[in-house]
Amino acid sequence: MAAAGISSVVARRDPASIDRVGTLFGWRAAVSPHLAVELEGRIVSDGEIVAAIRSEHESFLGSLRSAGRDGLLLVEIAGGPLSPGPSGTPLADILRPLRFPGLLVGSARLGGITGTLAAMESIQCRGY
Numbered sequence: 001m002a003a004a005g006i007s008s009v010v011a012r013r014d015p016a017s018i019d020r021v022g023t024l025f026g027w028r029a030a031v032s033p034h035l036a037v038e039l040e041g042r043i044v045s046d047g048e049i050v051a052a053i054r055s056e057h058e059s060f061l062g063s064l065r066s067a068g069r070d071g072l073l074l075v076e077i078a079g080g081p082l083s084p085g086p087s088g089t090p091l092a093d094i095l096r097p098l099r100f101p102g103l104l105v106g107s108a109r110l111g112g113i114t115g116t117l118a119a120m121e122s123i124q125c126r127g128y
Contacts, residue, residue, distance in 0.1 A: 024052045025086070034084040044086040046094045053098060075100065080119045081126075092126050102128040 025044055027036030037043050053075055060073045077083070081092035081102070092102075102123050106116030 032084050033086040034088045037086045046087050050097050081123045092123055
């Protein structure tokens with residue numbers, strides 16, 4: 001199991017039924033991806049991330065069509081929208097070319113409201 005990374009979850013409409021879960025990019029160190037790539041020497045470009053997610057999405061849509069089903073693809077990122085990806089670019093900027101809708105999960109912990117509102121503002125100004 002990766003300590004940090006970018007994962008995908010493919011689920012059917014029935015929330016109790018998950019078809020597959022996979023880590024598209026993962027690193028052993030529990031640090032930001034931009035630090036993990038330095039530690040592990042495995043460089044991943046922004047374009048590689050977008051291409052891998054796009055490929056996962058296309059594969060998912062194809063399997064839905066052939067099965068006559070509908071479903072949901074979730075792309076989970078490590079950290080928030082302004083967390084650096086492997087290149088150091090904020091994840092919100094890396095993922096923007098995909099034009100996927102975003103789901104922001106907030107925290108009820110101390111400082112959670114401020115962090116959630118700042119994250120919301122950062123994705124709204126990027127057009128999510």
